[in-house]
Amino acid sequence: MIKPATIEIKNRTNWAVAIILGLGLFILSLIILIIIPLFSIQAEGFFFIINYISFATPFAAFFILFLYIWLWNTFGKTIFSIEPEKITVRYKNKLFTSPRIYLKKEIDQILVKDFQVEKYKFGVRYHLSLSGSTYSVVFIQNGNEIRVINWITETKASEITDEIKNMWY
Incomplete structure (x- = not known):
């Protein structure tokens, strides 16, 4: 079996985006892990969980969005594997993506x-x-x-x- 030729293309890091989003990730994690539980502690029992989830959900959504952009900007690579009959394109450190396969005949x-x-x-x-x-x-x-x-x-x-x-x- 022939080993596929591999080409790795590193993203050009935009350091302003990396620093600003890194700071945003830090602040959002503090909000989710410390500040919201302190406000939610006033509720008792099952209401604590509902209160925490309802307040943390929008912050968690922004955290995932920031993480998605920050990971790809800072550590992202496109890995291009060339085989005799197909090309596989993988995006390393990009969340929620699967490899794309392109056949030679197509x-x-x-x-x-x-x-x-x-x-x-x-x-x-x-x-x-x-x-x-x-x-x-x-x-x-x-x-x-x-x-x-x-x-x-x-x-x-x-x-x-x-x-x-x-x-x-």
């Missing part, structure tokens, strides 16, 4: 596309990047574009597409 074309100026049905969106990370690896499948890896540099996107093409064609 992919018509593999492209590098620049999304600095992105056209969509409501108009045009401009993406400015000092590092030039506006490129994506795109699969054309039945006339539809599927963006597999986003916001990387042109050289990295070209390396990935070249490696896929060398492996498959």
Whole structure:
């Protein structure tokens, strides 16, 4: 059996987001674990549990949202496994995602596309990047574009597409 070629692409960490969300996670955990139980302690028995759950639920929802963004921003990686008949794309440290599998026979074309100026049905969106990370690896499948890896540099996107093409064609 042939071992699949693996490419790991580390996300570019936005440190302002990492610090602000890290602080937000800390504050939310203090609220959920210390402040809400202190206010809920006035209720007795079963009402303590209902009171705690009703007050903690919105804070827990924000905690999960912040954790989702913070983990992907700080530690996220896209792992691209290239096998002779399929490509598997996994997102490491991204909550609630499963690996995506693309079969060779279903992919018509593999492209590098620049999304600095992105056209969509409501108009045009401009993406400015000092590092030039506006490129994506795109699969054309039945006339539809599927963006597999986003916001990387042109050289990295070209390396990935070249490696896929060398492996498959």
